[in-house]
Amino acid sequence: MNLIFCSDPLNPRMPESLYIDEYSACLNAGFRVNLIDFDALVSGDIPRALGSIATKSTAQPAIYRGWMLTLAQYEALYQGLLAKGIGLMTSPGQYAHCHHFPNAYPIIENWSPRSIWLEKEGGFSPERVVHACRAFGEKPIVIKDYVKSQKHYWKEACFVPCANDSEALDKVMRRFIELQGESLAGGLVFREFVPLKELGVHPQSGMPMSREFRIFFFNRAPISILKYWDDAADPELGPPRDLFLAVAAQIDSAFFSMDVAQTVGGDWLILEIGDGQVSGFSEAVDLPLFYSKLAAGFAKRD
Ligand SMILES: Nc1ncnc2c1ncn2[C@@H]1O[C@H](COP(=O)(O)OP(=O)(O)O)[C@@H](O)[C@H]1O
């Protein structure tokens, strides 16, 4: 049972400081912990990235917990670790399935805001985008790429109040593209905005915070249901534990996250799926409990 974390650039024998509590919880749960050099991985230097990991004499399964990786970076990590006798449980194909929005969308579609997307290869001319967004009529929409939004720039780079206001659409999209810069992943996703039960607005960015929860699944079972927003009090109960189990069963990965939200009408919907290795925790997480459940699930797989 191996866990792979990124090392602290200033202190390479230690994990990146934001993951230090996870690292300790992992050790306590009985995982062996390995560190990789994230900057070296991103720059394509795999021998340096994996330099501190000894080659295993027998194959060992592993999970990564760290910064988001592009599909190419994940593939390089996967192959590099394999050459050292470590098999990441999530294959590159499974990572892509959960990490890039269009891949898992067909599975969540019936429970998710209506969405369309445009690959970046085709460019984002106003004509192409306006044409694609005609599908939404006069409805409000949100814009993101295949991985992330600029939700903290809600009004200028995420939310478009009326999809057929081509000027506003183009302006918000351009600003989003500008903010994403080189990191724009895959293409653009346009989603119908569904009014959610609001909890308030974010104290720093002013974006609306809603009743949202992140559910981590391992071996098809929910192992953790976390309140999504640290800055919003929410006295009500979260989603039922078995909500969307049947949908989760169709996701092609053993370890993923599912973000769910409650509409103003009280229904629950699925906002997105994420790869469990790179999905963040909110402060609500009980790390010892999370890693003990991960360890128990892992033991069953061995
Ligand atoms: N279709 C939608 N309808 C209403 N609110 C949405 C919708 N999509 C996203 N949001 C809101 O915007 C936030 C960010 O969207 P998300 O797609 O999760 O981006 P990111 O992955 O960058 O967090 C969500 O947490 C939710 O509050």
Ligand SMILES: [Mg+2]
């Ligand atoms: Mg999200």
